[in-house]
Amino acid sequence: MPAYFEPFRIKAVEPLPLPTRAERAAALERAGYNVFRLRAAEITIDLLTDSGTGAMSASQWAALMVGDESYAQATSFERFERVAAELTGCPYIIPVHQGRAAERIIFSCLLAPGSISVANTHFDTTRANVELLGATALYFPCRESIDLSNETPFKGNLDLDRLDHLLGSDDGARMACVVMTLSMSPKH
Numbered sequence: 001m002p003a004y005f006e007p008f009r010i011k012a013v014e015p016l017p018l019p020t021r022a023e024r025a026a027a028l029e030r031a032g033y034n035v036f037r038l039r040a041a042e043i044t045i046d047l048l049t050d051s052g053t054g055a056m057s058a059s060q061w062a063a064l065m066v067g068d069e070s071y072a073q074a075t076s077f078e079r080f081e082r083v084a085a086e087l088t089g090c091p092y093i094i095p096v097h098q099g100r101a102a103e104r105i106i107f108s109c110l111l112a113p114g115s116i117s118v119a120n121t122h123f124d125t126t127r128a129n130v131e132l133l134g135a136t137a138l139y140f141p142c143r144e145s146i147d148l149s150n151e152t153p154f155k156g157n158l159d160l161d162r163l164d165h166l167l168g169s170d171d172g173a174r175m176a177c178v179v180m181t182l183s184m185s186p187k188h
Contacts, residue, residue, distance in 0.1 A: 017041050100125045110177045111135040118166065119179035120145070120158050126179065135176065138166070156182045 019027065019042055031037035035048050056064075068074040077095075084093045096102045103126055111117060113134030122130065122137045130137040140162045145155035158178070166172055 016044050018044055100129065103129045107133055107135075107177075112176070114174060115176040116166075116171060116174045117177050117179055118158070118163060118175060119181060120156055121181050122179060123181060126181070136174075140166075156180065 017040075024042065027038055027042040068076040080095065081093050084095075085091055094105060096105065100123075107117070107129050111130060111133045115133075115135045116138055117130045117135055118138045118140055119126070120141045121139055127137040140159045142155060142157040142159050144150050144152040144157070158180070163178075166175060
């Protein structure tokens with residue numbers, strides 16, 4: 001039998017603002033229709049990001065309560081480092097709070113002023129991390145991704161013809177990395 005609700009209880013309740021349609025319209029106009037400029041008090045359901053918007057599970061709260069908060073050589077970090085190394089096979093682990101921080105670190109190792117980062121699409125913060133280093137972010141989405149009515153089940157590919165053309169051009173030597181941004185729809 002299919003589940004009709006998520007099989008868990010939420011451990012915290014946070015009140016949400018409920019602006020009227022007129023208030024939402026006024027907020028959008030004030031923000032120049034740029035959702036990044038909307039105030040949190042003007043948003044009921046945040047569809048801009050999934051970063052830090054979910055509730056923590058009972059197990060996560062319990063782990064937080066027993067975690068070692070020592071400034072250095074915390075036992076909780078030692079466990080994290082050991083498990084991460086076992087899972088990845090990488091001996092050095094640098095934890096970050098989200099992917100954008102990880103991009104900043106990796107791009108500082110891969111990119112230099114004048115280099116090129118190619119992607120099927122760069123998130124806005126990904127592009128900012130690329131350009132902050134003086135590199136150029138190029139978008140090479142596959143042709144199928146541009147046609148919203150196209151029923152192709154996966155539209156996350158690169159346009160390999162454009163990539164091949166770049167690699168064969170004078171700018172090919174400047175290409176430092178390829179970034180693949182992938183999102184999955186609930187039905188896949």
